[in-house]
Amino acid sequence: MTEATTSSWRVITWNVLGSKHPNLELVAEVIEGLHADVVALQEVQRHQAARLARRLGWHVVWARKHYPYTQAVYWRAEGLAVLSPSPLSHTLRTTISTHHSRVNFKHRVLLATTVTRGTDTLRVYDTHLATHSVDERIDQARRVGEFVVQDQAPVAVVTGDLNAPDEVDVLREFRAVGLVDPGGECSSPAIAPHQRIDYVLVPERAKVTDRHTPEGGEQWNRISDHLPVLLEFDA
Numbered sequence: 001m002t003e004a005t006t007s008s009w010r011v012i013t014w015n016v017l018g019s020k021h022p023n024l025e026l027v028a029e030v031i032e033g034l035h036a037d038v039v040a041l042q043e044v045q046r047h048q049a050a051r052l053a054r055r056l057g058w059h060v061v062w063a064r065k066h067y068p069y070t071q072a073v074y075w076r077a078e079g080l081a082v083l084s085p086s087p088l089s090h091t092l093r094t095t096i097s098t099h100h101s102r103v104n105f106k107h108r109v110l111l112a113t114t115v116t117r118g119t120d121t122l123r124v125y126d127t128h129l130a131t132h133s134v135d136e137r138i139d140q141a142r143r144v145g146e147f148v149v150q151d152q153a154p155v156a157v158v159t160g161d162l163n164a165p166d167e168v169d170v171l172r173e174f175r176a177v178g179l180v181d182p183g184g185e186c187s188s189p190a191i192a193p194h195q196r197i198d199y200v201l202v203p204e205r206a207k208v209t210d211r212h213t214p215e216g217g218e219q220w221n222r223i224s225d226h227l228p229v230l231l232e233f234d235a
Contacts, residue, residue, distance in 0.1 A: 006207075006234045006235060007117075007120040007122075007155065007234070007235060008209065008232065008233070008234050009037050009038070009120075009122055009155075009157075009232065009233060009235065010034070010035060010036045010037045010038075010210070010230060010231075010232045011036065011037065011038050011039075011040070011122075011124070011157055011159060011200050011230070011231050011232075011233075012031065012034055012036045012038070012039040012040065012228050012229065012230050013039075013040045013041075013042075013126075013159040013160055013161075013198050013199065013200055013228070013229050014027075014039065014040070014041055014042070014198070014224070014226060014227075014228040014229070015041070015042040015043050015128070015161045015188075015198060015224060015225075015226035016041055016042070016043060016044050016048070016223070016224045016226070017043050017224040017225050017226065018043050018044045018045040018048050018078055019043065019045075019078060020224075022048075022223050022224055023222070023223060024048060024051050024052055024055065025055070026222075026223050027052060027223060028052055028055045028056055030223075030228055031052075031056065031083075031228075032056070034212065034228070034230050036230065037084060037085070037086065037115065037117065037122070038082060038083070038084040038086075038115050038122065038124055039082070039083045039084070040080070040081075040082050040124060040126035040159035040160060041080065041081040041082075041083070041126075042080055042126070042127075042128040042160055042161045043065075043078050043128065043161075044062075044078070044079060044080070044081045045077065045078060045079070046062050046064070046077065046079060049062045049079075049081035049083070050062075052081075052083060053083055056083065056085070057085070058083045058084055058085050059083065059084055059085070059086070059087055059088045060081055060082070060083045060088070061081065061082050061088050061091045061111065061113050062079055062080070062081045062111075063079050063080045063081075063093040063109050063110075063111035063126075064077050064078075064079040064093075064109070065077075065078050065079045065080060065107060065108065065109050065128065079109070079111075080109065080110075080111040080126045080127065080128065080160070081111070081126070082111060082113050082115075082124050082126050084115045086115050086116055086117040087115075087116050088113045088114065088115060088116075089113065089114050089116060090112075090113065090114045091111070091112065091113040091114075092110070092111070092112040092113070092147065093109065093110075093111055094109065094110050094147070095107065095108070095109055095110075096108050096109060096110050096127065096140045096143040096144060097109075097130065097136065097140060098139070106130065106132065106136075108127070108128060108129060108130060108140055109127070109128075110125060110126070110127045110143070110144055110147060111125075111126045111127070112124065112125045112126070112147060112151070114153070120155075121153070121154065121155065122153075122155050122156070122157065123148075123151055123153030123155065123156040123157075124156075124157055124159060125144055125147065125148060125156065125157065125158045125159065125160075126159050126160050127140070127144055127158070127159075127160040127162075128160050128161045128162075128163075129141060129160070129161070129162045129163050129164065129170070130163065131163050134167060134169070134170070137162070137163060137164055137167065137170050138169050138170055138173060141162070141164075141170050141171075141173035141174060142173045144158060144173075144174070145173050145174055145176060145177040145179075148174075148177045148178075148179065149177050155203060155235045156179065156203065157179070157200055157201060157202055157203075158174055158179050158199070158200075158201040159199065159200050159201070160198070160199065161197055161198050161226065162197060162198070162199050163197050164197060164199075165195040165196055165197050166196075171201075174201050178203055178204055179201040179202065179203060179204075180201060180202065180203075180204050181199060181201055182200075182201075182202055182206070182208045182211070182231065182233070183211075184196060184199070184200075184211055184213060184229060184231070185211075185213040185229075186213070187213055187226055187227040187229050188225065188226050188227070189216075189221070189225050189226075190216050190217075190220040190221045190223070190224055190225050190226055190227050191216060191217065191218060191220070191221035191225075192216060192217075193213075193215075193216045193227060197226075198226055198227070198229045199229070200229060200231040202231065202233050202235070203235055205235065206233040206234065206235045207233060207234045207235075208231065208232070208233045209232045209233060209234055210230070210231070210232035211229075211230065211231050211232070212229075212230040213227050213228070213229050213230070214227050214228070
């Protein structure tokens with residue numbers, strides 16, 4: 001009888017606070033040093049994501065979350081990005097909030113894409129849930145879960161700034177679709193982290209083989225108010 005094969009993935013999630021103009025060279029150096037297969041970014045502007053991709057020689061997809069102030073300053077729009085040295089396909093960009101326009105910072109989106117590395121694929125869902133309401137976070141998590149179920153990808157992860165420190169009700173929505181929180185370290189604020197709001201959620205069957213979140217400090221705070229979170233797992 002032939003044993004089932006497993007694939008190993010190294011995934012980073014990082015809110016890079018693009019409105020504060022992070023040093024993209026430092027961001028790229030961190031990504032390179034962590035040897036990731038895929039990186040999910042939040043609060044990143046489109047031109048920043050494109051510059052990172054060129055610097056790394058990677059593929060990139062981006063989704064707009066909201067315009068700051070008005071659509072007249074579209075170049076400062078914040079969003080989500082997924083980058084990988086492997087090809088990206090079947091990309092989805094969709095709204096997961098209700099009653100909030102694209103010029104409102106409360107507007108929330110989901111970016112999903114498939115990473116293809118040889119014969120292995122990974123469906124990545126990148127999101128940034130509401131900051132102001134637990135009920136909205138739960139509702140948005142449920143909407144993300146609906147897309148996970150709809151896609152039925154063989155291996156999938158949900159990544160992002162979930163704004164959910166120890167919020168069982170938010171994480172329960174992902175567990176309901178077969179994705180679990182394998183634990184980790186505090187990631188915010190970067191200068192002296194004391195809350196865990198950045199997650200990589202993995203399939204229940206996954207075996208975590210490595211996890212890393214920097215300890216934080218002034219050098220990290222100069223890049224962003226969040227720390228990068230790396231998770232490696234076999235699925």
